[in-house]
Amino acid sequence: MKRLQLIALAMIAGSISCTLRASDTSRSLSTLHLKIINTGTNPTGVLTVDFHDPTCYRDPLNALYSPCTDGKQAFFIDSDTSFTLKREMPWRQDIRIGVGARMDTHHAVLLSAPGDSASLTLDFGKICGNDDTGFVFGGKQGSLNAQINACEKYLSQLSETIRFPRDSSAYGLYPEKTAQMQDSLARYSARAKLSKAAKEWARQSIPARVYIQLRETLGFYQMDFPFLSQIASNDLQSLTFSGAQAFLTDYAQRGFGLFSDRPENKALTPWERIARFAGTQPASPRRDFMTFQLVAQTLQEQGASDIPDTEPASFFESPYFSDRTVRAVRAERERTDIRFPETPLKEICYFDKQGGTVDTVSGKDIFGLLRSRYAGKVVYIDVWGTWCSPCIAQMSSLAELQEKYEGKDVVFVTLAVWSPRERWVEMVGEGKIPGECFLFDFASATVFSTVCDFYMFPSHLLMDRSGRIVTRYAPVGISSAGAAIDRLLKDN
Numbered sequence: 001m002k003r004l005q006l007i008a009l010a011m012i013a014g015s016i017s018c019t020l021r022a023s024d025t026s027r028s029l030s031t032l033h034l035k036i037i038n039t040g041t042n043p044t045g046v047l048t049v050d051f052h053d054p055t056c057y058r059d060p061l062n063a064l065y066s067p068c069t070d071g072k073q074a075f076f077i078d079s080d081t082s083f084t085l086k087r088e089m090p091w092r093q094d095i096r097i098g099v100g101a102r103m104d105t106h107h108a109v110l111l112s113a114p115g116d117s118a119s120l121t122l123d124f125g126k127i128c129g130n131d132d133t134g135f136v137f138g139g140k141q142g143s144l145n146a147q148i149n150a151c152e153k154y155l156s157q158l159s160e161t162i163r164f165p166r167d168s169s170a171y172g173l174y175p176e177k178t179a180q181m182q183d184s185l186a187r188y189s190a191r192a193k194l195s196k197a198a199k200e201w202a203r204q205s206i207p208a209r210v211y212i213q214l215r216e217t218l219g220f221y222q223m224d225f226p227f228l229s230q231i232a233s234n235d236l237q238s239l240t241f242s243g244a245q246a247f248l249t250d251y252a253q254r255g256f257g258l259f260s261d262r263p264e265n266k267a268l269t270p271w272e273r274i275a276r277f278a279g280t281q282p283a284s285p286r287r288d289f290m291t292f293q294l295v296a297q298t299l300q301e302q303g304a305s306d307i308p309d310t311e312p313a314s315f316f317e318s319p320y321f322s323d324r325t326v327r328a329v330r331a332e333r334e335r336t337d338i339r340f341p342e343t344p345l346k347e348i349c350y351f352d353k354q355g356g357t358v359d360t361v362s363g364k365d366i367f368g369l370l371r372s373r374y375a376g377k378v379v380y381i382d383v384w385g386t387w388c389s390p391c392i393a394q395m396s397s398l399a400e401l402q403e404k405y406e407g408k409d410v411v412f413v414t415l416a417v418w419s420p421r422e423r424w425v426e427m428v429g430e431g432k433i434p435g436e437c438f439l440f441d442f443a444s445a446t447v448f449s450t451v452c453d454f455y456m457f458p459s460h461l462l463m464d465r466s467g468r469i470v471t472r473y474a475p476v477g478i479s480s481a482g483a484a485i486d487r488l489l490k491d492n
Helices: 007-012 124-128 142-159 169-192 196-218 225-234 236-256 270-279 285-302 323-334 366-373 389-393 395-404 421-429 442-452 478-491
Strands: 003-005 019-021 030-037 045-053 068-077 082-089 092-099 104-111 117-123 135-139 348-352 357-361 378-384 410-416 436-440 459-463 469-471
Touching: 045 082, 045 124, 045 442, 068 442, 092 117, 092 124, 104 117, 104 135, 104 142, 117 124, 117 142, 135 142, 142 169, 142 196, 169 196, 169 225, 196 236, 225 236, 348 421, 366 459, 378 389, 378 395, 378 478, 389 395, 395 410, 395 478, 421 436, 436 442, 459 478
Parallel strands: 030 117, 378 410, 410 436
Antiparallel strands: 003 019, 030 082, 045 068, 045 092, 092 104, 117 135, 348 357, 348 436, 378 459, 459 469
């Protein structure tokens, strides 16, 4: 049986290098213990934890570089909070932590060999105060993880000092800027007495950091394809380590118009475009790596709704796609509903339009609440905010839909997030907001948006009679939304 050497582990941490059987992915997992406490001066608030799993939708060898979202959780933190989460983790676990009223973001990276465990203690109060002692790394690789995260912070600050001119001369400076960052890292490594593994980890991330700064200076539409081709030939492996999506999107778009509205693209699905792009590249592990990344990115962004009805095994033909990719696409295609984690919210307000009163419930999961309250009905959900002009502009369309389906088994629900209660009550009371109207308090809105990944507003969902969420991208407008609702009424 073919054995895949986990190259990155051997490269960055000889002490935890290992070998993985391609058919035994369970051996690649270890255990993460995440402890959350609160000893700082900030007594209460919301903490969000966004886990990124680099093995999602990828073959083991190609999984070593760019992580994709694996799971999000959010917690209400009190002054005496103390609990521990235990979960499986791949050899590398990326975590994004959000704290405070503005959800200030912090990052942590943990490494662990298969079968071992890693631990991280997050002190909510200290993190809110930007105190680095709010992160405590433990486990067999605790020292290595502490050094890597110190390097990450140092290099993030260093990369912000990189300056490029806003013209084509910037491309010629890319090697120079990369070398300067490598020199700065060498001096920092000596001062901090970094281990060989931590230095190698940091060294590999530098090309991506320089590229991102160049991209931010020139802008996406100014990126030069010959330069991108040179990067693809020389620095792709290290660049994709932490910058895969930005670079690959640039490379595919600028050179091949992969995601553009070029005439030759209009008749093709994103999947067909990716297959065409792969066909333009010479056969090599680099070509396969890039293709896997693009497939995973597209799966994350829009699911598999536009995959042809042909079997994925015949559509994703070798050598562009691996068996594991095919299985992942098939599993995504065959999903019959969308499931958000059950998340009890601190406060949900409901406006009773008949009585003109506002009722409040606590500790309820919003989708569970809607399923029980509107059992047996099709539910069209509009997530909006009183501060959102496009949201308010679309309310007239929602009112037309509600009028069209009056007396039928359809309920229209609006969920207001990050909205002042007084303004919400005023708008609903004046008849400006149709349907069944709910409001989350600010903390609950943060939890809801984080766990369910709602950051674009307005957002629309559809729930069928059985309570399944059939889409989180429901159409809008009386014609398109009406057709989708009619199908659910007919199918159930």
